[in-house]
Amino acid sequence: MVLALSGAAQTLDSTGRATTLGLLGRIDPRARLIATLLFACVVVASHWIPTLLIALAASCTAMVFAQLPIASTLKRMAAMDSFIIFILILLPFTMPGEAMFTVFGFPASWEGLWRAVEIGLKANAVVLMLMALVGTMEAVTLGHALHHLKVPERLVHLLLFTVRYIEVLYEEHVRLKQAMKARGFKARNSLHTYRSYGYLLGMMLVRAMERSERILDAMKCRGFTGRIPLLGRYEYTKRDTVFAALMGALLMILIGTEIYHAV
Amino acid sequence: MHIVDGALSNPVVVTGAVLAVGGVAYGLKKLPMEKIPAAGVLSAAFFVASLIHVPIGPSSVHLIMNGLAGLILGWAAFPALFVGLLLQAAFFGFGGVTVLGINTVNIALPAVLAYLVCIKGVRSSNLTTATVWGGVCGALSIALTTLFVAISLAMTGEEFIPAAKFVFFAHIPVLVIEGLLSAVAVYFLRLVKPEVLGAFEEVKR
Numbered sequence: 395m396v397l398a399l400s401g402a403a404q405t406l407d408s409t410g411r412a413t414t415l416g417l418l419g420r421i422d423p424r425a426r427l428i429a430t431l432l433f434a435c436v437v438v439a440s441h442w443i444p445t446l447l448i449a450l451a452a453s454c455t456a457m458v459f460a461q462l463p464i465a466s467t468l469k470r471m472a473a474m475d476s477f478i479i480f481i482l483i484l485l486p487f488t489m490p491g492e493a494m495f496t497v498f499g500f501p502a503s504w505e506g507l508w509r510a511v512e513i514g515l516k517a518n519a520v521v522l523m524l525m526a527l528v529g530t531m532e533a534v535t536l537g538h539a540l541h542h543l544k545v546p547e548r549l550v551h552l553l554l555f556t557v558r559y560i561e562v563l564y565e566e567h568v569r570l571k572q573a574m575k576a577r578g579f580k581a582r583n584s585l586h587t588y589r590s591y592g593y594l595l596g597m598m599l600v601r602a603m604e605r606s607e608r609i610l611d612a613m614k615c616r617g618f619t620g621r622i623p624l625l626g627r628y629e630y631t632k633r634d635t636v637f638a639a640l641m642g643a644l645l646m647i648l649i650g651t652e653i654y655h656a657v
Numbered sequence: 658m659h660i661v662d663g664a665l666s667n668p669v670v671v672t673g674a675v676l677a678v679g680g681v682a683y684g685l686k687k688l689p690m691e692k693i694p695a696a697g698v699l700s701a702a703f704f705v706a707s708l709i710h711v712p713i714g715p716s717s718v719h720l721i722m723n724g725l726a727g728l729i730l731g732w733a734a735f736p737a738l739f740v741g742l743l744l745q746a747a748f749f750g751f752g753g754v755t756v757l758g759i760n761t762v763n764i765a766l767p768a769v770l771a772y773l774v775c776i777k778g779v780r781s782s783n784l785t786t787a788t789v790w791g792g793v794c795g796a797l798s799i800a801l802t803t804l805f806v807a808i809s810l811a812m813t814g815e816e817f818i819p820a821a822k823f824v825f826f827a828h829i830p831v832l833v834i835e836g837l838l839s840a841v842a843v844y845f846l847r848l849v850k851p852e853v854l855g856a857f858e859e860v861k862r
Contacts, residue, residue: 435755437662437663474661474750481810481817485816485820488819516662521661524747524750524753533744549739554697555696555698558697563704567708594709595838595841599853602701605698606694610691610694620693
């Protein structure tokens with residue numbers, strides 16, 4: 395069982411080079427990171443519902459171009475929405491304003507409803523864009539791109555190690571769970587269950603720690619001095635200019651409609 | 658426990674980002690290059706732990722275990738948990754972009770605080786005392802995290818205060834589970850590999 399750390403069906407090929415899929419996959423990762431960041435800031439700062447609808451439409455377009463699997467991506471979005479739905483449902487009742495209807499004597503306000511819709515649209519638009527532009531990168535590429543954007547080297551190294559070992563530890567976790575099952579363990583609401591999970595967690599941490607000691611030894615043996623040379627080089631191509639122009643135009647439209655509404 | 662984009666007011670988001678940058682920078686400063694592989698592997702371990710679902714009543718919750726992360730990583734929990742949240746947001750769509758800072762603070766600051774309060778206790782020569790402190794650490798970090806989330810919501814506007822209260826009380830069962838599991842995990846670590854607890858402290862020479 396493998397835990398895929400990428401939305402798109404995109405992996406390193408046998409020679410270790412990142413293979414890319416889709417039109418967006420060929421865009422410079424740095425450009426995709428910066429575009430996501432700017433898009434998020436503009437969307438969060440906007441308040442007019444039509445502006446946010448344009449943003450969400452743009453995110454959906456990006457999702458299609460990034461060749462994200464649509465069904466599973468939307469499922470993830472739904473999972474995120476189910477987290478915030480309680481807060482959004484409470485809003486109409488807690489925000490003062492013109493009453494829309496009353497439930498058990500509690501008035502629900504239009505202002506609260508619009509606020510909830512606004513938050514829902516913003517959250518979905520930004521996360522969808524993030525998954526389309528950044529989530530489709532190979533996680534290692536994300537590290538390299540961050541390095542080229544002057545993110546501290548140690549943080550990048552930490553990210554690269556984390557990315558490398560998530561799958562390994564996930565498989566370890568699956569093996570431990572299998573061993574528990576083989577001994578007749580079944581998760582219930584009992585102290586025994588919680589104690590077993592605690593031991594599982596402790597064992598995972600012990601193995602992780604011991605693994606990291608072996609990794610460091612092996613790396614030192616190969617001349618590790620505390621730095622991993624990050625060799626990825628990126629070149630700006632015509633495609634990136636087109637991408638930048640399109641994203642720039644989108645941001646202009648978003649800001650433009652927001653200002654138009656405000657005036 | 659993740660807050661999404663667009664829910665919080667700008668001052669809260671900016672404060673969160675500034676605090677997160679400070680915390681991550683300080684955590685990295687305390688993390689020598691030699692320990693980065695270990696920190697990375699542990700960061701991955703806590704990422705995997707957050708995928709474990711534990712039954713609770715008719716439902717189940719996923720673990721956070723930031724208290725345990727604090728006990729092992731110390732201040733390095735800040736960058737380690739930040740990396741986990743970044744990966745979760747980008748690849749799983751949990752969280753958001755502008756709220757990455759505040760989410761990091763809400764998870765990592767309690768980890769560090771719980772570490773500072775409990776590390777002496779879990780090192781106690783008495784195994785029972787150590788186990789109890791492990792439980793305190795797990796419960797305290799979750800209590801602080803829900804409190805911080807509630808404060809972030811309440812600072813955004815009056816209309817969020819009921820939601821903030823709801824978040825706080827809804828997490829009391831989670832707090833109990835995390836405390837229990839942390840206690841057992843600390844007990845286990847004390848027996849099997851006690852040097853793991855506080856493994857990232859600077860060695861005084």
